[in-house]
Amino acid sequence: SIDATLEDGALTYGECFLPATAPSSAAGEVLFSAHVCHPSLANDNLSGLAVCMALAETLQARKHRRYGYRFVFAPGTIGAIAWLARNAGTRARVAAGLVAANLGDPGAFHYKRSRRGTAEIDRAAAVALRDRGAEHAIEDFVPFGYDERQYCSPGVDLPVGVLTRTPWGRYPEYHTSADDLSFISADRLAESLEVYLQVVDVLEGNRVYVNLCPVGEPQLGRRGLYGSLGGAADGRDRELALLWVLNQSDGRHSLLDIAERSGVAFSRLRQAADALLEASLLREV
DSSP states (O other): OOOOOOOOOOOOOEEEEEOOOSTTOOSOEEEEEEEOSOTTOIIIIIHHHHHHHHHHHHHHTOSOOSSEEEEEEEOTTHHHHHHHHHOHHHHTTEEEEEEEOOOSSSSOEEEEOOSSSSSHHHHHHHHHHHHHTSOEEEEOOOSOSSTHHHHTSTTTOOOEEEEESSOTTSSTTTTSTTOSGGGOOHHHHHHHHHHHHHHHHHHHHOOEEEESSOSSOOOOGGGTOTTSSSOGGGHHHHHHHHHHHHHHTEEEEEHHHHHHHHOOOHHHHHHHHHHHHHTTOEEEO
């Protein structure tokens, strides 16, 4: 038997919010969630906290934020449930989210989709990982794992995925005393932070445009666009990015749509769109 009593108590969790800085931003919030219930484990706990703290500091220093960014540090399962119960209004503003854990081990990156499967965060994470060119895996949602189970429960169905290195339970050190500081490294944590920032950059940079010269291709050479995005060595890639953005900018396709269809890196399409905007060839919807 277990000697226990049922009585009123307390649950403590931490929360940090960085508001959007863009004027009249209606993009919503991005949620990052890390569990704090077993801090003696380095990879399956502290790594997620460390990456989220570094991510918050990095985003706080940015002058332009299209989204608000909310960081929740809570005990696993019951903490996420408590946050959802107390924040009905806030959770309605969540446009994307990631559960952070297992980010310091030597394994390849894994992304687990949200319950929705095709939410913007699912597509943004996949494109960010693709663009890095490193080994990674994309997995479908299952109602088992970390706090995505709570955020993706049918009563809320938030677009929250999980971005880790080796997923929970798939390495021998998981939930053992061997999951200590010798199992993780600063280089791997730094790389994990880079990946999270890449996902953020896709979310921040994703826009829908209308081509203002849609009948035929506009003359780009006289507008100085062929040489505006880099050196001559990658001139064809720059030109292709410009043409993809012009061709697909019909008010219905976002830059993320174009990145998925074309295979062109999102960052290159973002540069192309900025150049076309400056040349008055695009208008943001």
